[in-house]
Amino acid sequence: MSRAFNSSLRAGLVVTAIALAVAACGKKEEAKQADAPGAAAAEEKVLHVYNWSDYIAEDTIKNFEEKTGIKVTYDVFDSNDMLETRLLAGNSGFDVVVPSASFLERQIKAGVFQKLDKSQIPNLSHMDPDIQQRVALHDPGNEHSVTYLWGTTGIGYNVDKVKKILGDKPLDSWNQIFDPKEIAKFKDCGISVLDAPDEILKVVLQWMGRDPNSQKDEDLTAAAEKLQLIRPYIRKIHSSQYIDDLANGDLCIAVGWSGDILQARDRAAEAGQGVKIAYSIPKEGTIVWFDMLAIPADAKHPKNAHAFINYLMDPQVAANNSNFVNYANGNADSLTMVKEEVKNDPGVYPTPEVKAKLFPSLAYGEQATATMARLWQKFTTGQ
Amino acid sequence: MKQSSTFRISVLVFGFAFLYIPILSLIVYSFNKSRLVTVWGGFSTQWYGRLLENRQILDAAWLSLKIAAINATGAVILGTLAGLALARFGKFRGRTLLSGMTTAPLVMPEVITGLSLLMLFVVMEGAFGWPAGRGFTTITIAHMTLTLAYVTVIVQSRLSSLDDSLEEAAMDLGARPAKIFFLITLPIIAPALVSGWLLSFTISLDDLVVTSFVSGPGSSTLPMVIFSKVRLGVSPDINALATIIVLLVTIGVILAGIFMARQEKRRLRDMQMAAAAK
Numbered sequence: 001m002s003r004a005f006n007s008s009l010r011a012g013l014v015v016t017a018i019a020l021a022v023a024a025c026g027k028k029e030e031a032k033q034a035d036a037p038g039a040a041a042a043e044e045k046v047l048h049v050y051n052w053s054d055y056i057a058e059d060t061i062k063n064f065e066e067k068t069g070i071k072v073t074y075d076v077f078d079s080n081d082m083l084e085t086r087l088l089a090g091n092s093g094f095d096v097v098v099p100s101a102s103f104l105e106r107q108i109k110a111g112v113f114q115k116l117d118k119s120q121i122p123n124l125s126h127m128d129p130d131i132q133q134r135v136a137l138h139d140p141g142n143e144h145s146v147t148y149l150w151g152t153t154g155i156g157y158n159v160d161k162v163k164k165i166l167g168d169k170p171l172d173s174w175n176q177i178f179d180p181k182e183i184a185k186f187k188d189c190g191i192s193v194l195d196a197p198d199e200i201l202k203v204v205l206q207w208m209g210r211d212p213n214s215q216k217d218e219d220l221t222a223a224a225e226k227l228q229l230i231r232p233y234i235r236k237i238h239s240s241q242y243i244d245d246l247a248n249g250d251l252c253i254a255v256g257w258s259g260d261i262l263q264a265r266d267r268a269a270e271a272g273q274g275v276k277i278a279y280s281i282p283k284e285g286t287i288v289w290f291d292m293l294a295i296p297a298d299a300k301h302p303k304n305a306h307a308f309i310n311y312l313m314d315p316q317v318a319a320n321n322s323n324f325v326n327y328a329n330g331n332a333d334s335l336t337m338v339k340e341e342v343k344n345d346p347g348v349y350p351t352p353e354v355k356a357k358l359f360p361s362l363a364y365g366e367q368a369t370a371t372m373a374r375l376w377q378k379f380t381t382g383q
Numbered sequence: 384m385k386q387s388s389t390f391r392i393s394v395l396v397f398g399f400a401f402l403y404i405p406i407l408s409l410i411v412y413s414f415n416k417s418r419l420v421t422v423w424g425g426f427s428t429q430w431y432g433r434l435l436e437n438r439q440i441l442d443a444a445w446l447s448l449k450i451a452a453i454n455a456t457g458a459v460i461l462g463t464l465a466g467l468a469l470a471r472f473g474k475f476r477g478r479t480l481l482s483g484m485t486t487a488p489l490v491m492p493e494v495i496t497g498l499s500l501l502m503l504f505v506v507m508e509g510a511f512g513w514p515a516g517r518g519f520t521t522i523t524i525a526h527m528t529l530t531l532a533y534v535t536v537i538v539q540s541r542l543s544s545l546d547d548s549l550e551e552a553a554m555d556l557g558a559r560p561a562k563i564f565f566l567i568t569l570p571i572i573a574p575a576l577v578s579g580w581l582l583s584f585t586i587s588l589d590d591l592v593v594t595s596f597v598s599g600p601g602s603s604t605l606p607m608v609i610f611s612k613v614r615l616g617v618s619p620d621i622n623a624l625a626t627i628i629v630l631l632v633t634i635g636v637i638l639a640g641i642f643m644a645r646q647e648k649r650r651l652r653d654m655q656m657a658a659a660a661k
Contacts, residue, residue, distance in 0.1 A: 048600035053611040073601035074439075078611040082595060089505055093516045093600040248422055271417045271424060 045070045047304040050086070050094040052291065053078055055149070057324035064311050070304050078240075087112045091298055095305040098148055101138040101290040102198070105363040113144040114297045120306035121146065123313035128332035130355075135290050135330070137360050145292035146309055147330030149259075149321065152350065152358060153199050153287040156246055156254045156261030159276040161189050165252075174207035174282040177255060180229045189252030192236040192245065197376035199287055200227070200255070202361055207284050212359050215368035224375035231382050243267070249275040257289075258347055262326040279347035285357030290330070322348075406629060413622035430623040437620055440608060444624060447588055447605040450519065454526040455583040459576055461527065462534025462583075467568075469535070470542035489532045497596030500525045504597060517599030525597045526590060530583035537582070541575035542568075571650070574643040581639055585632075 045068075049061075053076035061072050075094075077083050080103045086092040087099075087107060099107060107113060118124055124146065131147055139145045155171060162171050165185050176182045183191065194200060204223040206212040211219070235251070236242070242254035246264040248271075254261065258279055265277035293312065295305045311317060318329040319337035326342060328349050335343060342348050350358065364372060413431075417424025434440065465485050469478065488496055504514060504521050514520045549571070553563045569576075591606040598607065609621055 050600070053608075075600055075603045076439075076608070076611045085596070089501055091505060091508060091516065093518075267418055271422050273422055 043301050043303045045304070046073070047071070047096065047301055047308055048073045048075070048094045049308065050075050050077060050083065050092075050097045052076065052098060055098070055291075055325055055327075057320045060312070060317060060321060063317075064308060067311070068304075068307060070307065072308075087296060092296060093300070094296060095299040095301045096308055097294055097296060098291050099294065101135060101145075101292050102361050102363045104145055104292045104294060105138040107294075108139060108144050112296060113294045114299070114302065115143050116146070116295065116309075117302075117306060120303070121310045121313065123310050123315075123331075126313060126315050126318075126331050126333040128330055131290070131330040131332075134288065134360060135292070137362065138290070139292065145294040146313060148291045148293045148312065149325065149327035149329050150288060150290040151258040151327050151348075152281055153194070153196075153203065153255070153257055153289065154261070154279055154281045154347070156242070156256050156264060156277060156279050158189075158246065158249060158252050159278050161249075161252045162186075165189070170280070171253070172280050172283050174203060174284045174286075177253070177282075178204055178207050178226055178230060180233075183230050183233045186252050187233050190235045190245075190250060191233055192238060192242045192251055192254040192256075193234050194255055194257070195237045195239045195380075197372050197379075198364060199289075199361055201372060201375070202359075203255075203282075203286055206286070206359065207282075212287075213362045215365055217367075217371055220368065220371050220375060224379060227379050231379060237380050246277050247271065247275060249273065259325060259327040262345070262347060266326070281347065281350055281354050283354075283357075285354075285359060287361045288358035289361055409622055410626045410629065413619065413626040415619055415622070418619065430619040434620040434623045440605070440620065440624060443603055443605045443608040444628075446519070446602065450523050450526060450604065451584045451587040454523050454530060454587040455580045457523070457527045458530040458534050458583040459580045462531050462579060463538050463572075463576065465531070465535040466538030466542060467564075470539045485535045486532050488529050489536070493529070493590075493592040496529060497525070497593040500528065500593065501596040517597055518602040521597040521599070522594055522602060522604065525593050526583075526587040529590065529593060530586050533582050533586065534576075534579035537575050537579045538572060541572045545571055574646050577639050577643060581635065 047070050049072055051074065055076075061074055064070070065072055077086075080100050083097060083099055084103055084107065086094070087097065088110060104113075127147070131150065132142055135145070135147050136142055155177065157171055177191075201220060201223045202212040204226055205214060205219055208223065208226065210222075214220070236245070239256075240260070242251060242256050243260050243264045244267075245251040246254050246261065247268040249268075254264075258281075261277065261279040265279070268275040268277050293309045295302055295309075299305055312321070313331055315331055315334040316337055318331040318334040321327075322329045322334065323339045323342055326348060329338075335349075338349075346354065412423075414426050414428060415423055416427035416429065465481070468475075469482050469485075472478075500521070501517075504517055508514060508516070514524075545568075550563050550567055553567050554560075558566070589606055590604075591610055594604050594607060598604065603611075605624075612618065612621065
């Protein structure tokens, strides 16, 4: 039921987003003129933040409030679609939002965000130049956004169950997922795949040795055909359920997001039922994604928003957040303060060799989005 | 005869099991020690303690309750007016239109209701600065739009099953329409109002779709917070909260049930007395 609801809600959100994007284009100019005089006036000590759920250390907000006297209203979302709908409707009321980079890319084009005043964010000097460069593919010149946390899309698995099937062979290749002969070995123990069509199609293309960000019809169709072959072995297509399912031992393999799988690992350890979970980044390379801090063009408290972003980029604060949520941050100077087990976990901070093979997930154009939706529909229904 | 009674009992048991086992398991798991919602790790009340520390969930729950109560009250007042017009005012011009329009939200997909309300609020704010931003007010208005229809239907059906002669008799005896409404009609339809209120309250309390569209900063309702947590798995303190809510709802339903049973009894007695007086 939740799934049916989820997809109908998502369909609604996508329609809304499109409708609002059209409306937003017209409003863009208006908004720019409107916020010029507001910025000069003194700001109320208030800040509205909209972030992913469970995506910040427990005391970060409290410490920021104590330090600056700014009262923070903190709301959470669980999908980029939800955030996009709010943003495109205009006047969302939020001052700092955290879209993923590929969504941010589109939203910048729709004129949703203001350019950051970098003089107000001195902590930008701590940023990792490599990450900055990767993010610039989405946000040219890093003008609108700052990397909050980042992660990869890879394979989470139940160590013991996989060992029983593979023996001493490691699970470290997309081939073991996308080749029907290989995946058939795991048939009975449960495989789940993210319900994130663009990401899955992109990793399949990468595995096939093609350009992962190709938007060509023939590439997308070819990837979908490969996916169709492994469809019978996939038990679930879902973007969050695999956390609990892995931790409970109901699933063998889940193609999912790094932080979520590490969360499953910790939860399984905590439950003490003897389930061991590990995360692996396939050697063919995979998607690296970024969640970006940005300020909507019509934010009412841009100054506080800058102060908040600056605070988050303080190396100690960034390290605390990474320690708490198990995601890598984009702050090079925080690394010394990140806990050993997080820092040395190749699932969180990949080794340089692996890092070289990571590629960004760039936003699809309209044509490719439509093709993707059609192909994915076919895949999920299994027809 | 014997056979059919075992059959009936098993159907009854199965039906109740179907309805209540999920809720029971939720209550049981709220006393689970483990962080995993579905793995039993021993008895503990720690999640109730954790719940009390979780400001985010408590604030959301409080907000949801406030919205639900205001929404239910507003919906009952407006819905009663609409129901009264539909049941008592005969065939006035535009009656079909009114009845169609008030019940439309019942059949409209919530996504569409939500989207159109969002658009409306954005346009209104642009045109005359109200409502400023989205939040408590907009959510309450949206919920009223949604629940008004339910109350209207309930009140209307109650009124049409009601004997006009009582009101006519009151009129004969010289009561003004307002007096008739408050002294005669309202007490008789009170059970319908109570169930309408409860229904609106419940619908508002668990609405997610419409709320998602029309909420703003600082106004995440309980279902929104819970749903956003699904990404990382539901944490057991939500089970604890749900248990408390189930408890409150049970008490509320029992009280309403007692009240309605009393009303019904009195109505029957009054009717018997009226019949005897003839």
